[in-house]
Amino acid sequence: MRRVSLIAAALLSLTLAPQAGGQGADVLLNCAACHAVGPDRNAGDVARAPSPYPNLNGQSVRYLDRQLWAYREGLRQHPQMQATATALGDGAGAMARMYADAPAPELTFTASPGAFADAETLVMEGDWSRGLPSCASCHALDPDDRARLSPRLHGHPAPYIARQLRAYADGTRRSDPMGRMRAYAAELTEDEMSQLADYYAAWGPETDQTQEDDTDG
Ligand code: HEC
Numbered sequence: 037m038r039r040v041s042l043i044a045a046a047l048l049s050l051t052l053a054p055q056a057g058g059q060g061a062d063v064l065l066n067c068a069a070c071h072a073v074g075p076d077r078n079a080g081d082v083a084r085a086p087s088p089y090p091n092l093n094g095q096s097v098r099y100l101d102r103q104l105w106a107y108r109e110g111l112r113q114h115p116q117m118q119a120t121a122t123a124l125g126d127g128a129g130a131m132a133r134m135y136a137d138a139p140a141p142e143l144t145f146t147a148s149p150g151a152f153a154d155a156e157t158l159v160m161e162g163d164w165s166r167g168l169p170s171c172a173s174c175h176a177l178d179p180d181d182r183a184r185l186s187p188r189l190h191g192h193p194a195p196y197i198a199r200q201l202r203a204y205a206d207g208t209r210r211s212d213p214m215g216r217m218r219a220y221a222a223e224l225t226e227d228e229m230s231q232l233a234d235y236y237a238a239w240g241p242e243t244d245q246t247q248e249d250d251t252d253g
């Protein structure tokens with residue numbers, strides 16, 4: 037972990053140098069201020085508020101690299117991340133690799149079973165009457181297949197997930213290959229989007245309570 041942070045710091049100072057004149061580059065390029073590398077607030081220290089930002093650790097390098105490209109190209113709209121990705125330039129690939137190499141968070145379902153029943157049906161079975169395959173067929177918790185283009189959604193903050201689904205639905209996020217996520221999101225109702233967001237956000241670090249429930253230890 038420490039080694040990863042040192043590499044990050046080194047990379048950042050490298051990418052920072054040519055940006056010294058650019059306004060706020062030091063803030064924009066301090067990735068770890070928002071996307072902590074390592075367990076951070078997402079594990080262990082559950083007393084602290086969870087991060088409002090997407091957790092990049094252990095996502096596939098292809099996915100991360102593609103997102104930085106998408107911000108740069110305006111296929112994803114978020115002024116601050118667009119400025120960041122532009123400032124990163126050629127450093128994007130290295131940052132994608134660093135986060136991909138960081139250990140994925142260990143997550144468990146923290147809500148009561150059935151709390152998000154409709155969302156769970158969409159996640160596990162989909163809805164073929166609307167041409168929706170199960171979300172789980174592409175979005176896995178276990179990032180064993182590092183070549184995947186579909187990211188882990190588990191543990192992302194609910195407002196982040198809901199915003200992405202709306203952005204696909206209204207076509208302002210166009211980073212998805214062949215427009216698949218745009219087509220799926222357009223089939224979802226507003227209620228379904230927010231319940232799906234709550235379902236995925238309910239995956240969190242193990243607490244004493246969830247550990248007690250887990251007899252396998
Ligand atoms: C001030 C906080 C902040 C900083 C600093 C920051 N980010 Fe972000 N990042 C965000 C937010 C907020 C989003 C979600 C934006 C959106 O809704 O599209 C995001 C999204 C991303 C995503 C897409 C995540 C996904 O799941 O699709 C990647 C990749 C990313 N950031 C990489 C970086 C890298 C690399 C750096 C440093 C060079 C960085 N970010 C610096 C706040 C930050």
Ligand code: HEC
Nearest residue numbers: 158169170171174185186187197200201211212213217232
């Ligand atoms: C056929 C595979 C597939 C299916 C099925 C699928 N997705 Fe996706 N999804 C993807 C891919 C690939 C991406 C990355 C697209 C991109 O680069 O923007 C993605 C991206 C997303 C994102 C953005 C993640 C982030 O970190 O920003 C969300 C949210 C999402 N999908 C939700 C869902 C939900 C909810 C379902 C089920 C209703 C679903 N997806 C079904 C392939 C799929």
